[in-house]
Amino acid sequence: MTSLLRLSPGELDETLTALGAPRYRADQVLQGLYRRGLDSLDAITQLPGELRDRMREGGLALESPAVLREVASDDGETTKALLALPGGATVETVLMQYPQADRHPRSTVCVSTQAGCAMGCVFCATGQMGFERNIPAEDIVAQVLHFQRLLAPRSEHVTNVVFMGMGEPLANYDETIRAVRLLTDPRAFGLAQRAVTVSTVGIPRAIDRLAGEDLQVGLAISLHAPDDALRRRLVPTARPNSVRELLEAGRRYFRATGRRVSIEYALIEGVNDAPEQAHALGRLLRGAGMHVNLIPLNPTAGPFAAPSRHRVRDFRRILTEAGVNATVRIEKGAEIAAACGQLRTDSDAASAAGSAEAPAQG
Numbered sequence: 420m421t422s423l424l425r426l427s428p429g430e431l432d433e434t435l436t437a438l439g440a441p442r443y444r445a446d447q448v449l450q451g452l453y454r455r456g457l458d459s460l461d462a463i464t465q466l467p468g469e470l471r472d473r474m475r476e477g478g479l480a481l482e483s484p485a486v487l488r489e490v491a492s493d494d495g496e497t498t499k500a501l502l503a504l505p506g507g508a509t510v511e512t513v514l515m516q517y518p519q520a521d522r523h524p525r526s527t528v529c530v531s532t533q534a535g536c537a538m539g540c541v542f543c544a545t546g547q548m549g550f551e552r553n554i555p556a557e558d559i560v561a562q563v564l565h566f567q568r569l570l571a572p573r574s575e576h577v578t579n580v581v582f583m584g585m586g587e588p589l590a591n592y593d594e595t596i597r598a599v600r601l602l603t604d605p606r607a608f609g610l611a612q613r614a615v616t617v618s619t620v621g622i623p624r625a626i627d628r629l630a631g632e633d634l635q636v637g638l639a640i641s642l643h644a645p646d647d648a649l650r651r652r653l654v655p656t657a658r659p660n661s662v663r664e665l666l667e668a669g670r671r672y673f674r675a676t677g678r679r680v681s682i683e684y685a686l687i688e689g690v691n692d693a694p695e696q697a698h699a700l701g702r703l704l705r706g707a708g709m710h711v712n713l714i715p716l717n718p719t720a721g722p723f724a725a726p727s728r729h730r731v732r733d734f735r736r737i738l739t740e741a742g743v744n745a746t747v748r749i750e751k752g753a754e755i756a757a758a759c760g761q762l763r764t765d766s767d768a769a770s771a772a773g774s775a776e777a778p779a780q781g
């Protein structure tokens with residue numbers, strides 16, 4: 420079986436032509452999938468029933484995720500869904516909305532590219548689960564379409580996609596790229612390439628490959644430390660020289676694509692939040708033209724905590740004084756365990772989500 424959500428518009432043209440259908444049928448299918456959000460082959464009623472039968476016989480299918488659980492934050496701006504994807508993985512996907520004056524809200528979907536993750540970052544709930552499986556492109560796209568269907572009745576739509584959910588996108592490289600192309604193809608989901616950001620813990624060769632894809636997507640590199648000894652404590656799978664290698668790969672990415680690279684730095688109390696570490700990071704990044712996103716740690720089951728507010732402010736000030744652009748990322752959805760690094764799918768997640776909801780009700 421091949422999912423219709425996996426085929427590029429060109430591949431769909433060829434497939435339907437091979438089934439003897441005229442050219443415009445592919446556009447009807449694409450409109451059904453991406454504009455109208457239809458979730459089964461039979462719902463695409465513009466197609467003659469006989470063509471739908473031939474498509475099915477030819478091994479084409481359209482299935483949607485089952486929603487196992489969905490929780491919204493108290494302000495309604497963050498929604499987390501636990502989705503059982505047609506390909507077999509169960510993952511968490513998050514919608515974050517940012518109100519904008521006189522316009523529809525910015526609506527960003529944070530997609531998962533793997534169930535679990537092999538990189539093992541010690542502060543990340545997904546990393547602590549270990550690796551389960553890769554998610555195929557159609558199931559990455561399906562996560563976006565799930566939220567698109569939620570927004571459409573309100574005349575809103577998904578405006579941005581960030582590959583910052585569960586998993587390491589560049590460790591599932593081909594499926595990630597296929598999903599990016601589907602999400603940004605004007606005949607498919609049709610987002611601007613600039614509205615897509617891929618976040619990676621850093622596989623330098625894969626960053627170079629991404630730079631060569633002729634895509635204008637944003638790249639975020641999760642650095643978390645100014646030196647290799649500390650980075651390897653936090654990201655146990657990191658290579659001995661990963662700090663330098665990643666910054667060099669980031670520079671090459673910028674040269675090749677013209678897109679500024681951002682550096683993500685999860686701030687952890689007493690681990691990587693000291694003023695000396697901010698100075699070291701400032702020296703490392705000065706003149707690199709990279710923007711730093713400081714993410715005060717979101718709580719997970721691990722022993723780590725977020726620094727105090729003034730400690731975060733000082734860290735940022737030191738960077739700014741060193742000439743490095745830095746912002747503190749306002750994390751949405753922490754109360755429903757929907758923020759960066761909090762996504763996981765086992766039964767612990769269910770009870771954590773339950774306890775986060777309880778105060779709101781009482």
Ligand code: SAH
Pocket residue numbers: 540542543544582583584585586587588618619620639640641683684685714715716717718719759760761
């Ligand atoms: N695997 C990719 C993308 C998914 S993680 C990566 O690591 O970049 C998305 C972001 O969340 C990364 O920057 C990651 O370091 C960060 N993150 C993970 N756990 C976190 C936590 N508990 N608190 C804050 N940020 C966290």
Ligand code: SF4
Pocket residue numbers: 536537538539540543544545546547584585586587620641760
């Ligand atoms: Fe994987 Fe990213 Fe979590 Fe590290 S932070 S374990 S790379 S998902």
